[in-house]
Amino acid sequence: MSDKIRMAHGGGGEMTARLIEQVFYEALGGDFKEANDSAVLELPGGKTAFTTDSFVISPLFFPGGDIGKLAFCGTVNDLAAAGAQPVAISASFIIEEGMDIADLKRIATSLGDVSRETGIPVVAGDTKVVDKGSADKVFITTAGIGIIPEGIDYHPRNIRPGDKIIVSGTIGDHGYCITALREGIAIQSSVTSDCRPLHELVALLCPLAGDVHTVRDATRGGVGTVLNEWARQSGNGILIRETMLPVKDEVKGGCALLGFEPIYLANEGKMLFIVSYNKAEEALALLQSHSAGVDAAVIGEVTAGKPQVIMETEWGTRRVVPVPRGEILLRIC
């Protein structure tokens, strides 16, 4: 096999078949191989979550992960945020002519590895090749299906004044890691992307189902964007306290230097939860019992105020946390 992607790898003929066999079958495993255009799943029925995301991150490889792991975790976490247990993932690759096949295989293997670790199979996929200059190495689009257990209904419409807001760990790690990499300060940085699957973490809260009002992973646009969406969707105010936000010291310092706010930085392994005030401590303890939630913290609450996000700063003043407007961090996921 040649070591670079050629246009013929996307022609649908023998070269395509060989690429799929030599790169994707081995990397993604048996369920992927079995799929005959459509995968056939045996589902229990009932409430089922369905989601998709495209991944265009640059660079492809970064401390803590790569586009393959990210593409898998991103869709798993979207399903998890709906309260679903993921049962099947698809992965479709758009590849630029000239890409190193070794890099592609490394990415596919990374995606396959997290599939094997979680036991969530990649059951369907596709490969397209575009001419050099018509894409940037590789883009991956994943979609996923998950089963929502009886009694789970996570939706912003359930948000009530008094509810507590919990974040599952330190914020901004992924966004800071990628920015540090691009700004050339990665060599001194110990911050890696937090990219990881969170479905187990979310499942821990199943026993509190009726008191968990809504859940979201705080990816592109960060915690600040999710909170603003919740304020708008629920018509309630949101008050957070800066001192309660878990932020790594290096991220805090680096953000001050680079002119970013951690609250807008992308996360790829952090969930936000809105929980009844009287169950917040219990939820927090459950989250902290899991390796993905050791740094979980209550960061604020829902108020009966105007539908906006207010932050009480370190100095005790209050300011609005607006919806981010322009170019925050691009191609971050």
Add this chain to the structure above:
Amino acid sequence: MSDKIRMAHGGGGEMTARLIEQVFYEALGGDFKEANDSAVLELPGGKTAFTTDSFVISPLFFPGGDIGKLAFCGTVNDLAAAGAQPVAISASFIIEEGMDIADLKRIATSLGDVSRETGIPVVAGDTKVVDKGSADKVFITTAGIGIIPEGIDYHPRNIRPGDKIIVSGTIGDHGYCITALREGIAIQSSVTSDCRPLHELVALLCPLAGDVHTVRDATRGGVGTVLNEWARQSGNGILIRETMLPVKDEVKGGCALLGFEPIYLANEGKMLFIVSYNKAEEALALLQSHSAGVDAAVIGEVTAGKPQVIMETEWGTRRVVPVPRGEILLRIC
């Protein structure tokens, strides 16, 4: 709203929200709007098909369709080929900075139109923007879920010697149309892409379920590629007769001129069926009763021979129809 896509449209903030609201909500409709990262579906359970495909066709607009319609139909047809009735589609857009928003809206509307016509909702999606030169205008990845009725099991393992091979209509129209467009002979051409949804057509054969052995849409790589895959997967030979292949005169003539074979040209609205020999006439009549199947024809049969595809030519000679090797037609879907 500015008339070109800017990087900030992909930032996840206010610009992204406005783009989604102004372009995608209106184009794709209410189910898309309701989706909160994950769509929540109520499924009956049982055998469920799941598939995905990326679309990178160039040019974006062509006689008979555009990348939006194509992306919807492609995934619907993959579900249909599994015998499934499609219930939900997702659509994820990777957009190049500088793209005309009017073009994007036209494409999204075209996708939404076929969703409305078929009643199959687009329930989830995503939008990413990459910098100018890192993509070619827009790529769309769709995924889909479909329910497989009781008793339906379309799979190459069911193929038996003696089975008849049926194609649902004229072959090569999509591939020829795009090629003619690129070669600059489109102005004299009356051939349009056959891009259309085929789930209704396939559903007509439900009463013959046990005698319909396998089904595939003959997209990239054409009829020749599907037949070769079937020969390999089933371990049987396949014999087709050139005189029985439905090919438009213009496609036949144009192919001779351009050095293509219609059998390898992509279709976006044609299904191949393998049916028990004693039910083939009945299946054919059912297909011909539908507007998508008026030109359906039996084109050959499965044999006990070597696992390869043999064509009996117009002159009565026989030749192997190999798996296409190299660069056939690129970015055709």
